[in-house]
Amino acid sequence: MANILLYTSLFLIWIMLFYHMFLMQGGYLHSIHYRKTADKWLNGAMNLPTVSILIPAHNEEVVIEKTIEAMLSLQYPENKLEVIIINDNSSDRTGEIADHYARKHSFIHVVHTRPPHAGKGKSGALNQGLKVSSGEVIVVYDADNTPEPEALKSLALGLKNDPKAGAVVGKFRVINAETNLLTRLINIETLTFQWLAQAGRWFWFKMSTIPGTNFAIRRSILEELGGWDEKALSEDTELSFRVYNLGYHIRFFPAAITWEQEPETIRVWWKQRTRWARGNEYVILKYILSFHKLERKKIVIDLVYFLFTYLLFFGGVIVSHTLFVTNLFFDLNLSGGLVSYLLLVLGFLLFVTEVTLALSFEKKQLTIKNFFIILFMYFTYSQLWIILVVYATYLETKRVLFNQEVTWYKTQRFKQDTSEKRSAS
Incomplete structure (x- = not known):
C-alpha cells in the first residue's frame, strides 16, 4: 500500500513539473514576441475607447494618495x-483623501458605500462602482497600485486590436521587493507565476487568469455576466472562468505594467x-x-490546472x-529506494531551473543574491505553501459543510518609499 501511495504521489508531482516545463517554453517565446506587438500598437493610429477605472478602497489611507497620483500621470485623454474610487465603508481618511482629489479633477469620482x-x-465594491461607471472598457486597479504612465493605454489597445479578447491582463511588479527576505521571496514568486503560468498559458492556449489588478475588460461582458460574484474570495479567478465560457480569450500583455505592494510580515502574507x-x-x-452546464469545454484546461495545483x-x-x-x-518496505530520492533531487533542480529562467526575462532580476534566495525558497517558502493550502482546504471544507458566510480579509498596507520602486526595476 505504501508503495502504491508513493508512486502515485510521484506521478502527480512529475505530471505538474513536466507541464510547468511546457508552460515555461511558452512563456519564453511570449517574452520575445509580445514586444513587437506592443510597439506596433503603441506606434500605430489610435482610436482609444472610453475607459472607467475602478479602485475599490477599504481603509486605504496609507496608500490611496500615491495611487491617485499615479492615475493623474496616466497617458490617456x-x-x-x-x-x-469606491470608498467602501472606510473608517479612516480614505474617503476624505479621495474627495480632495475629486474636487480638483473633474474625471475623478468617489462612491461612498454604506x-x-x-x-x-x-x-x-466593484459592483457598486460598475453601476455608476460609463466607459466602454472597465479597468481595475487595487488601492496600493502605481501603474506606469502607458499601462492604461496598453490595456485599452489590447482590447481595441484584439476583438476576440474579452479581457487584457497586464504585468505587476513588486514595489517593496527589497524591503526584507519575505518581499524578495514574493517578488520571485510573482515573476515566476506571470512568466510561467500567465505567459505560458497564453502562448499555448490563449488563456490567462484575470488578476485582482491591472486588467481591462469589456463593459458589455460584465453587464452580460451580471458583474462580479460577491460570494467569491478570488473574484478574479471566478470571473476568468465566466469570460472563457462566453467564448472569449484573456490576453496576457506584459507591456502594461503596474507596481504593487506585497505583504511585509508573515502574518499578513x-x-x-x-x-x-x-x-x-x-x-x-x-x-x-456545474461543468455539464458550461458551453465552452476548453475551460477544462484551466480547471484541471487549478485542480492539480491546489x-x-x-x-x-x-x-x-x-x-x-x-x-x-518505521520500515515501510518502500521499493523505490534510490530512484525515488533521485526523482526528488531532479524535481528540486527542475524547480531551480524554471524559476531562474523566469527571472532572466526581467532586467536586473537574475542576480547571485536572487539565485541563492531561490535555493532557500524551495526548502522554506514553497514548503510553507503546502501547510497553507492544507489549512485553507480545512477552512473551505468547514464553510461548505456548515454553510458558513464568507468572510473577507482586507490585506494590511504599509507606508512606502516610492524610491524602492526604481531600485527593484
Missing part, C-alpha cells in the same frame, strides 16, 4: 477617462494567501459541479513527504 451593502469584500487559496478552491468546486499536486507532495519521513523511523 482625460475626455475619455473616468476614475471611480451598510448593509458595504465593507463585505472587493466584489461588492498568511491571511492574504489563505484567502487566495480558499477562493480558488471555491472556483474549482463551483465549476466542477489538490492533486499539493496532495502528492504531502503524501510523498509523509512517506519519506515515516520511513526514517
Whole structure:
C-alpha cells in the first residue's frame, strides 16, 4: 500500500513539473514576441475607447494618495477617462483623501458605500462602482497600485486590436521587493507565476487568469455576466472562468505594467494567501459541479490546472513527504529506494531551473543574491505553501459543510518609499 501511495504521489508531482516545463517554453517565446506587438500598437493610429477605472478602497489611507497620483500621470485623454474610487465603508481618511482629489479633477469620482451593502469584500465594491461607471472598457486597479504612465493605454489597445479578447491582463511588479527576505521571496514568486503560468498559458492556449489588478475588460461582458460574484474570495479567478465560457480569450500583455505592494510580515502574507487559496478552491468546486452546464469545454484546461495545483499536486507532495519521513523511523518496505530520492533531487533542480529562467526575462532580476534566495525558497517558502493550502482546504471544507458566510480579509498596507520602486526595476 505504501508503495502504491508513493508512486502515485510521484506521478502527480512529475505530471505538474513536466507541464510547468511546457508552460515555461511558452512563456519564453511570449517574452520575445509580445514586444513587437506592443510597439506596433503603441506606434500605430489610435482610436482609444472610453475607459472607467475602478479602485475599490477599504481603509486605504496609507496608500490611496500615491495611487491617485499615479492615475493623474496616466497617458490617456482625460475626455475619455473616468476614475471611480469606491470608498467602501472606510473608517479612516480614505474617503476624505479621495474627495480632495475629486474636487480638483473633474474625471475623478468617489462612491461612498454604506451598510448593509458595504465593507463585505472587493466584489461588492466593484459592483457598486460598475453601476455608476460609463466607459466602454472597465479597468481595475487595487488601492496600493502605481501603474506606469502607458499601462492604461496598453490595456485599452489590447482590447481595441484584439476583438476576440474579452479581457487584457497586464504585468505587476513588486514595489517593496527589497524591503526584507519575505518581499524578495514574493517578488520571485510573482515573476515566476506571470512568466510561467500567465505567459505560458497564453502562448499555448490563449488563456490567462484575470488578476485582482491591472486588467481591462469589456463593459458589455460584465453587464452580460451580471458583474462580479460577491460570494467569491478570488473574484478574479471566478470571473476568468465566466469570460472563457462566453467564448472569449484573456490576453496576457506584459507591456502594461503596474507596481504593487506585497505583504511585509508573515502574518499578513498568511491571511492574504489563505484567502487566495480558499477562493480558488471555491472556483474549482463551483465549476466542477456545474461543468455539464458550461458551453465552452476548453475551460477544462484551466480547471484541471487549478485542480492539480491546489489538490492533486499539493496532495502528492504531502503524501510523498509523509512517506519519506515515516520511513526514517518505521520500515515501510518502500521499493523505490534510490530512484525515488533521485526523482526528488531532479524535481528540486527542475524547480531551480524554471524559476531562474523566469527571472532572466526581467532586467536586473537574475542576480547571485536572487539565485541563492531561490535555493532557500524551495526548502522554506514553497514548503510553507503546502501547510497553507492544507489549512485553507480545512477552512473551505468547514464553510461548505456548515454553510458558513464568507468572510473577507482586507490585506494590511504599509507606508512606502516610492524610491524602492526604481531600485527593484
